Amino acid sequence: MLISLHMPKAGGTSFKNLLSKHFGAALKLDYNDQPINTPIEERHRAAEKNNKRTSSPIWKIQNRNVHCIHGHFLPYKYSNLFGKKNVQFVTWMRDPVERILSHYYFWKENSTENMGALHQRMINENWSLEEFICAPELQNVYTQFLWKFPLENFDFIGITENIKEDYPYFASKYLKQKVEQVPHVNPTSGKKDSSEVSNEVLEKIRALNAEDYKLYEHALALRKERN
Numbered sequence: 224m225l226i227s228l229h230m231p232k233a234g235g236t237s238f239k240n241l242l243s244k245h246f247g248a249a250l251k252l253d254y255n256d257q258p259i260n261t262p263i264e265e266r267h268r269a270a271e272k273n274n275k276r277t278s279s280p281i282w283k284i285q286n287r288n289v290h291c292i293h294g295h296f297l298p299y300k301y302s303n304l305f306g307k308k309n310v311q312f313v314t315w316m317r318d319p320v321e322r323i324l325s326h327y328y329f330w331k332e333n334s335t336e337n338m339g340a341l342h343q344r345m346i347n348e349n350w351s352l353e354e355f356i357c358a359p360e361l362q363n364v365y366t367q368f369l370w371k372f373p374l375e376n377f378d379f380i381g382i383t384e385n386i387k388e389d390y391p392y393f394a395s396k397y398l399k400q401k402v403e404q405v406p407h408v409n410p411t412s413g414k415k416d417s418s419e420v421s422n423e424v425l426e427k428i429r430a431l432n433a434e435d436y437k438l439y440e441h442a443l444a445l446r447k448e449r450n
Contacts, residue, residue, distance in 0.1 A: 224286075225397065226301050227293035228314040231259065231364060232325040234383040235315060237406035239293055241390075245398050246291045253294030258368060259360060260339030267370060270297040277303045298372040305376055311397065312376055316365065316442045317383035319435040320417050320428050326364075327355045352420075356428050366434040379449075380442045389446075 227242060229235030243250055258266050276282050277300075286292075292301070304310045317325075330338075334346045341360055348354075355361060374380065379397065381389040387405050394402045417425055429436060 224289065224304065224310050225291040225293075226298065226304065226310065226312045227291060228298050228312070228368065229254075229293060229295050230314055230316060230322075230368060231295065232322050232329060233315045233317040234381070234386060235293075237386075238315060238381070238390075240406070241394065241398075241402070242291055242293050245400065249288060249290035251286070251289045251292045253292050253296050256294075256296045256300070257339045258295060258297055259364065260341045263367075266297065270300045270370070273300040274303050277301055297368055297370055298376070299370055302372055302376070311378040313379040313381070313393070313397070314377055315381040315383055315389075316439055318417075319365070319432045319439055320425060321383075322364070323356060323361070323428055323432065324352075324417065324420065326361070327352055330355075353424065353427070356424070356431060362431045363434040364432075365438045369438065374438060374441055374445060380445060382443065382446055385446070 225242075225246075227238070229239065239252075256266075256269065261269070298312060298314075301312075305312065316322075330342050330345055334342070338346070341358070345355065345358075350358075379393055381393060390405045391402050394400050
């Protein structure tokens with residue numbers, strides 16, 4: 224079974240499409256947790272509860288035809304499966320500044336009835352970019368998602384900036400298939416990248432997401448070892 228963590232705005236939508244085509248009905252999407260919109264203690268309790276559930280006979284029966292789980296969740300939720308035969312954990316990471324900018328403009332342009340409470344608050348209060356990056360819930364998102372789950376537990380960590388190499392590498396190694404076309408990371412219309420944002424704001428983002436930068440640099444080092 225492949226456990227695929229979709230980090231927010233790190234290229235996970237394109238990756239989901241690849242997994243969907245490959246696994247078909249054997250793909251299970253897990254987007255109901257909404258970690259960013261859930262208070263930390265509640266989020267952790269849910270992950271621990273679900274972690275215990277994955278070792279139960281009922282869970283195994285319910286998921287006997289599932290070959291891949293993909294979505295927004297704390298991977299600790301499935302950590303009981305770590306080290307089990309034929310279970311692999313994968314994810315993608317992106318430079319934290321670019322990820323945050325993409326996240327902001329995506330939320331700003333996409334308001335729906337099903338959006339989470341924090342997203343709703345941002346829309347209602349018409350947050351500026353600086354208000355967005357100063358919200359504690361949106362700082363060090365990688366660190367929040369990877370609670371009690373070290374990067375070394377992942378069999379594959381794709382780097383969005385290296386998608387042209389990492390996408391076909393993953394497809395070949397883990398899906399045993401060749402991809403004819405590497406997708407672009409899902410663009411957000413009208414979004415700015417780091418080249419269009421002031422140095423003052425960029426430095427503020429880096430300072431407020433120092434823990435995520437440590438994880439990102441570590442992921443880059445692990446990628447270098449892989450290659």
